[in-house]
Amino acid sequence: MTATDPAVSAGSSAPGGLVKSVVELDRVVIRLAGDSGDGMQLTGNRFTSETASFGNDLSTLPNFPAEIRAPTGTLPGVSSFQLHFADHDIMTPGDAPDVLVAMNPAALKANLADLPGGGLLILDADEFTARNLAKVGYATNPIEDGSLEGWQTVSVPLTSMTLEALADSGLGKKEAERSKNMFTLGLLSWMYHRPTEGTVRFLERQFRRKPDIAAANIAAFRAGYNYGETTEAFAVSYEIKPAPMAPGKYRNISGNQALSLGLVAAGQRSGLPIFLGAYPITPASDILHELSKHKSFGIRTFQAEDEIAGIASAIGASFGGALGITTTSGPGISLKSEALALAIMTELPLVVIDVQRGGPSTGLPTKTEQSDLLQAMFGRNGEAPLPVVAPRSPGDCFDAAIEATRIALTYRTPVILLSDGYLANGSEPWAVPNSADLPDLTGAVDFATEPNGEDGEFLPYLRDPETLARPWAIPGTAGMQHRIGGLEKADKTGNISYDPENHDFMTRTRQAKIDGIAASIGPTDVDDPDGDATVAVIGWGSTYGPIGAGVRRVRRSGRKVAQIHLRHLNPFPADLGEVLGRYERVVCPEMNLGQLALLLRAKYLVDVQSHTQVRGLPFRAAELAAVIQDVIDSTSGAELAADPTGGGE
Amino acid sequence: MSTTEHVHDLGMPAANPIDAAIAASVATQGDKQTELKAKDFKTDQEVRWCPGCGDYVILNAVQSFLPSLGIAREDMVIVSGIGCSSRFPYYMNTYGMHSIHGRAPAIATGLAVSRPDLSVWVVTGDGDSLSIGGNHLIHALRRNVNITILLFNNRIYGLTKGQYSPTSEVGKVTKSTPMGSLDHPFNPVSLAIGAEATFVGRAMDSDRKGLTDVLRQAAEHEGTALVEIYQNCNIFNDGAFDLLKDPTTGTQWSIPLVHGEPLVFGPDGAACVVRDDFGGLRIAETNQVDAADIVVHDAHRQDSSYAYALSRLSSQDLRYTPMGVFRSVQKPTYDRMMSEQLDVAAAEGSADLDSILAGNDTWTVSA
Ligand SMILES: Cc1ncc(C[n+]2csc(CCOP(=O)(O)OP(=O)(O)O)c2C)c(N)n1
Ligand code: SF4
């Protein structure tokens, strides 16, 4: 284990007289891996909830195949869930697991390379049959052939023990076997002193209509826990104290949940009814699912016939005075391009959520990437600027959704929010806000109700001098009838205009309106504790955690580095160019081939060093620490002894 | 202000801002005007269709008949796509959106669903609605959202200067098909009925009375109504509907649809519609069949097979073209059902933001 100074406390006595010792750790990374049918995501989520309610800080990384049921027992069918939890504040799901639970040979084969030597490996011995081994090309059984000697391997018959525990449940073998994930969860809950009531309550709730299944799962869960307590296979259990957190009420939250709640909150705080037009797509569908549950808030969700209809219906709703929203992933944004430009031209508020995934084309549907930034910025015909914002962590998706709405309503413009697969499905503890403390967006909704022209006419393109937003007059309002559309508008009147001067003016005005948003977003947020770093790392979106963890390591080694993380990608904070100019070197890690770096170089003529990866997975903190260290050391010339790439966060 | 009046001060505006805006406009401009004249629906915009275009005739017909519906101008929204026909909203003193090619039904759906108080219309062309926007059209129809769709069918792409369209007859010679078009056209009425439309009608641009009659029924229909309007493009497809417009051939080849009346047509009622042996319809000579066998038009039949069979009587060259309302049946509308779901949810569940922010599993860290 990577724990620093493991403190072995006095042994506790288990039934049967077994003396077990308790080791105190500051953090652990566990990876659960199994077949997609083994329920690893559910198990991981339950362990996460237990861990959250215990009070550890945590961060998770679900990783699953795009196929719903890839062939059983094969490498492509392996699904895993990594959870990092600690007695202190952490920022990533961990570079590598300390503990790997592999429910079958495929899971072992797919994940073993990530488990550092000496790590704890828990295997379901029952699944290591000749047939299953052959399926993934093991010539001999690794449990027996000595190839696992470099790890602390504990091979236990999880499946048969589950069956035994459920012998009297009345369930058939197939059905009973399915509870082996709960047996495993019970065992892990014992190993890490997790509270168990939450899982029992969860199972009761989940299988309300199938009490026998609920009972079987609870029995398997308890059997796993008791097994840990009594078996000699596990002599040690671990304690990870709660992390100090600011006082308050917390919950565990995934990015998609937080984003959905942020949208609900934005609707409530603006007073506008929400209309969501969406077409299902991974990893964004859960936002459609979640908002569909909240009809009692007056939220209308519309599953459209395609992504174009999703955004088109939202534009129609916005024209009618609703908060129009559309949610999708990269391929869907491609389809929405033309309608986005219509929203830009008609200057209607619209919130567009892109939960990015690996591309191009269908790409990697369930894996994360940040490669839609330039599409969001420029993926339309004509000069078609729109604001772009990005959340930095799962919980931050909540605030980002409210900020996107604020901009859309205030400036009467479509806004793209760039989340990604890692944020969407990853989770972390979240301090539950008090609704009354959330931004009040009612000021941004001032429907025009009276003509604004000198001759008593309504001028739909007569702008607010400060924000350059045009008035929002909704159907039903007498005397304000007007026509909008995609053809170029004459200034003020909004009539069709092909006049060269007018087009030049309107093009520049639309750009100025978006640029002007910078006045409302505050200066660049720079984390430079001593204020004398010569190297800055700049990032956006979900790389915040890994960059932050890398930065901590670098700082622990005695080096200095500034961290800048952008919420607003368009427009950038007004002082960003000046801020970047303060540093000798600027490093920009991204999960694409350098899209933000390209923008920064183009806009500020700063020699940004791009560090990129597109593996469908978040960066490892150690890798980023090494990159940053290299840049610092080559800048200052001073080699420092300490290696920042190891150690915790 | 007494505090008891505001037990629940959540910092939210008192009323829904939409209702508040409408109320404010009534307060400053007086009650909604529903007694209007045709000229009230005209705008100051110069109409830019080619002189002689059928679109003018349709615009006039619409402006003349709208006052009879008693809908205030501000409560009407016309959404169009792209094409000559889609310029329509600019000439109507209502709310309007001239949107993007093919997407008007989807935009109108979002508007009609979130604002059931409005009268939402779509104006579209044969290319706009059946080619690039075919998907949105069929889904709007099957959902039965409360919108009225006017499909201006000139059997050509007018705005892009005369390419053949999805309703052009096979063999159509155009700039893009110098040796004749190869693909088989859609019959928009058949397509709509196949897409579960609850109201489908057809009318001729030049037939003010027939057009007005179908438009009125479409406007009064609750649910998606599709009206195919044959529209002459005198520049790129002139005379496309002359067969039906000519006083002589017109009577011979059009079948007027009047609910409750026998389907008899042609000079002196010489032709009629009877059932064939396969559950469909066929044309017969009136004096050759028993009067009891002549089909009596029933636009309200729930089963759409009859309306579909009617739509199949006509051929590409427009002989035997039924004109009027093919089908008009009642089905719950999408927008109404969605509103009902919201009402049920509101009655069953609370709308307490703090409670959903907290969710089911929280823990508290104390100081
Ligand atoms: C995305 C897109 N593709 C193509 C066009 C070009 N375009 C404009 S109108 C049109 C066809 C219109 O035909 P129709 O709907 O029959 O309308 P009409 O002009 O005949 O009334 C086309 C192809 C466009 N505006 N947008
Ligand atoms: S091109 Fe044809 S449809 Fe278009 S305005 Fe001219 S006549 Fe009318």
Ligand SMILES: [Mg+2]
């Ligand atoms: Mg046409």
